[in-house]
Amino acid sequence: MIGWPAQVRLDSDWFVLGTATSAVLLSALVPARWRRWHHRRAGRTMSVVAAVTSVVLASGAAVNGIGSFYPTLGALAGTSTLPAGEPPHSTPARGGPGSVRTLRLPQGPRVGVYLPAAYADPDFAGTRFPVVLWLGDEPLRRSGLPALLDEAIAAHRLPPVVVLATGPDADPAAVGHWARRVLRVRTDRSAWSVAAPPGGPACPLDVALRHPADYASAAGPPCNPPGPSGPAAPTALLATARAGHPGEIAALERARAAAAPLAQLTGYVLPGTAAAQRRAVLGWLGAQLPGPVLGGGDGVPA
Structure with missing residues (x-):
């Protein structure tokens, strides 16, 4: 993950609020559309999966927002293991211990x-x-x-x-x-x-x-x-x-x-x-x- 997506903040209040709102809406969609899907089996399955996924994501976002375990998308993806990145230093130096x-x-x-x-x-x-x-x-x-x-x-x-x-x-x-x-x-x-x-x-x-x-x-x-x-x-x-x-x-x-x-x-x-x-x-x-x-x-x- 390169560039701005890696810098997207996962511990911001807006991200936590957004995932929580999505979880509420998708969860409400399950009973509201339960008998109204044109293809009932497919609609019910997809709506339940989406609702459960959104609830899990919202719960993880809330915990991460409190603890800042993964402050950015890059940290979650493993492309940035530290809060502010880890650019290399190429200064030549004699090897060995200090x-x-x-x-x-x-x-x-x-x-x-x-x-x-x-x-x-x-x-x-x-x-x-x-x-x-x-x-x-x-x-x-x-x-x-x-x-x-x-x-x-x-x-x-x-x-x-x-x-x-x-x-x-x-x-x-x-x-x-x-x-x-x-x-x-x-x-x-x-x-x-x-x-x-x-x-x-x-x-x-x-x-x-x-x-x-x-x-x-x-x-x-x-x-x-x-x-x-x-x-x-x-x-x-x-x-x-x-x-x-x-x-x-x-x-x-x-x-x-x-x-x-x-x-x-x-x-x-x-x-x-x-x-x-x-x-x-x-x-x-x-x-x-x-x-x-x-x-x-x-x-x-x-």
């Missing part, structure tokens, strides 16, 4: 740093990389995230990216200022994202909306995201909830209803294991982040 180290900020907490394999490649010596600030609740080395990053980069679902892993209570401004001084990272807003694992205690959407000039995208639990604090381009937000957690799904729906005009919010209920959920988050981030650049890190190649 490196993980733990560094301490001056007079601050320790930060887990993931550096992609390309970071150490001599051919990329003057290259600056996009950044994800990861507000995890466990150390980077034990989180399983580095292996998922290696996998996503190798599959071109994510550009070679520097990941700064901190606790959920870290000061994002301090971490960002430190990273811009000591690491080869891009400094433009479009190349910075903030994220957290689904179901974790951190609130990355809040961080992005409180600092709209610093982050162009954010993904993770919605918490209670405020409106943007100043003029900026719209911030792309992915509000996540885990399937089977009604409280998280309810929070997702509240965030969707309160989405600010300067934010583009997509709600997504993530099924599967914790690793599969994190893969989905990384794939969505890959659709938002630009690739590495050669030069001063402001998005303009040298």
Whole structure:
């Protein structure tokens, strides 16, 4: 499925209302026409099948509208496995796993740093990389995230990216200022994202909306995201909830209803294991982040 049909929203109120209306009308048609069909057997059979199909479709649409399991037609058809698509990144990079180290900020907490394999490649010596600030609740080395990053980069679902892993209570401004001084990272807003694992205690959407000039995208639990604090381009937000957690799904729906005009919010209920959920988050981030650049890190190649 290519083009606009794949982008048709299946979780919109209009789609749910439309399927419900069709179900009511087709169900009412069965008794109304039961004795009036010219070819009774064929008419009765087709009307019953249509009514049952419409009721099943309406029920599925209602459930999907609440949980946003398949936000678009492309997601249902399997041609778009993530809320915002998954365009490939073709940035050449040295193969192999990235490196993980733990560094301490001056007079601050320790930060887990993931550096992609390309970071150490001599051919990329003057290259600056996009950044994800990861507000995890466990150390980077034990989180399983580095292996998922290696996998996503190798599959071109994510550009070679520097990941700064901190606790959920870290000061994002301090971490960002430190990273811009000591690491080869891009400094433009479009190349910075903030994220957290689904179901974790951190609130990355809040961080992005409180600092709209610093982050162009954010993904993770919605918490209670405020409106943007100043003029900026719209911030792309992915509000996540885990399937089977009604409280998280309810929070997702509240965030969707309160989405600010300067934010583009997509709600997504993530099924599967914790690793599969994190893969989905990384794939969505890959659709938002630009690739590495050669030069001063402001998005303009040298």
